[in-house]
Amino acid sequence: xxxNNDILQNNKGNGTEINQLxxxxxxxxxxxxxxxxxxxxxxxxxxxxxSFIFIFNPWTDLGLSYRIxxxxxxxxxxxxxxxxxxxxxxxxxxxxxLPVSEMLQKAAERYRxxxxxxxxxxxxxxxxxxGMTITFYQRFTAYAPWKIIGLVQLVYIPTLxxxxxxxxxxxxxxxxxLRDAAIKLLDELNN
Amino acid sequence: MKKSQMLLKxxxxxxxxxxxxxxxxxxxxxxxxxxxxxxxxxxxxxxNIWKSLESFRGDSAISTWIYRITxxxxxxxxxxxxxxxxxxxxxDDVSLRNILDRESDEPVAQEREFRFGELESALNQLSVIDxxxxxxxxxxxxxxxxxxxxxxxxxxVRVKIHRIxxxxxxxxxxxxxxxx
Numbered sequence: 001x002x003x004n005n006d007i008l009q010n011n012k013g014n015g016t017e018i019n020q021l022x023x024x025x026x027x028x029x030x031x032x033x034x035x036x037x038x039x040x041x042x043x044x045x046x047x048x049x050x051s052f053i054f055i056f057n058p059w060t061d062l063g064l065s066y067r068i069x070x071x072x073x074x075x076x077x078x079x080x081x082x083x084x085x086x087x088x089x090x091x092x093x094x095x096x097x098l099p100v101s102e103m104l105q106k107a108a109e110r111y112r113x114x115x116x117x118x119x120x121x122x123x124x125x126x127x128x129x130x131g132m133t134i135t136f137y138q139r140f141t142a143y144a145p146w147k148i149i150g151l152v153q154l155v156y157i158p159t160l161x162x163x164x165x166x167x168x169x170x171x172x173x174x175x176x177x178l179r180d181a182a183i184k185l186l187d188e189l190n191n
Numbered sequence: 192m193k194k195s196q197m198l199l200k201x202x203x204x205x206x207x208x209x210x211x212x213x214x215x216x217x218x219x220x221x222x223x224x225x226x227x228x229x230x231x232x233x234x235x236x237x238x239n240i241w242k243s244l245e246s247f248r249g250d251s252a253i254s255t256w257i258y259r260i261t262x263x264x265x266x267x268x269x270x271x272x273x274x275x276x277x278x279x280x281x282x283d284d285v286s287l288r289n290i291l292d293r294e295s296d297e298p299v300a301q302e303r304e305f306r307f308g309e310l311e312s313a314l315n316q317l318s319v320i321d322x323x324x325x326x327x328x329x330x331x332x333x334x335x336x337x338x339x340x341x342x343x344x345x346x347x348v349r350v351k352i353h354r355i356x357x358x359x360x361x362x363x364x365x366x367x368x369x370x371x
């Protein structure tokens with residue numbers, strides 16, 4: 001039988017390579033955890049800074065509308081942080097030790113264009129939209145409120161749509177083929 | 192994770208790899224013709240074993256658990272190219288002859304090489320799932336074990352294997368007639 005000598009030599013016997021691999025795996029685990037903590041830190045940082053400047057600020061006589069803006073931004077960041085945490089946990093929970101059929105089902109589900117799961121993103125987006133609208137309204141008092149609201153939406157909504165379309169394009173290129181392959185294999189398994 | 196837990200995990204990991212290295216390497220070889228890819232899949236399998244180690248509760252045999260991780264990782268590694276997956280078998284593989292249940296009329300070496308080429312070609316015309324089942328058959332696993340790994344019922348495994356054998360025989364007959 002044709003033997004992959006490279007693999008055998010790299011992993012044979014004395015365990016030195018395994019020790020190196022274990023160290024790399026531990027580093028990888030730590031790096032993943034650090035990435036998660038870093039992102040969480042960014043969200044917590046934003047929440048603290050915005051809470052301090054726009055909500056609890058004791059030095060400046062902030063109007064109620066400023067404080068409402070602060071609350072909107074903080075809620076937006078908080079919800080984004082929670083959603084990120086949920087997705088990170090789901091990503092970490094991918095289990096390769098499941099039976100092949102179950103693994104394929106989960107892959108097909110994971111790579112689905114998840115309208116139902118991602119709709120929750122609307123809530124933080126709405127809070128940030130509200131925060132931005134109030135901020136602009138306070139800065140440009142010379143303009144009619146409907147003009148300010150319209151202007152913010154004119155920039156914000158196309159930006160969101162563009163982001164959504166880029167997301168769909170990435171899904172179509174990267175994840176849809178994987179989902180199609182998983183579904184085809186499931187069909188083969190069940191027939 | 193505490194240092195003592197990490198140490199235990201490390202020991203368990205080393206033990207599992209030590210006991211199952213050849214098994215993992217064989218499966219990696221079936222799914223990747225190129226050495227580089229075999230190496231990459233092997234590394235990926237080790238990473239997934241490491242990640243899943245804490246979830247192993249002993250509900251199934253450790254070999255079944257290892258096969259699941261190796262097969263799932265190999266399929267995931269192939270990704271978009273899955274439908275073009277080639278089964279990398281060797282003419283020296285004694286289990287290969289058993290696929291067609293023809294142990295008694297073993298051909299002479301030169302003819303066997305020729306037949307191996309035909310068999311390899313017929314194997315690679317099978318569907319991905321059939322190739323997967325063949326790879327597990329080459330590991331001399333029972334229908335029960337294959338069912339546990341793939342996640343379908345044992346009778347279903349038997350039916351599928353019977354169909355694969357029929358398909359292979361038909362294809363080989365066709366190829367044989369075409370060669371005459």
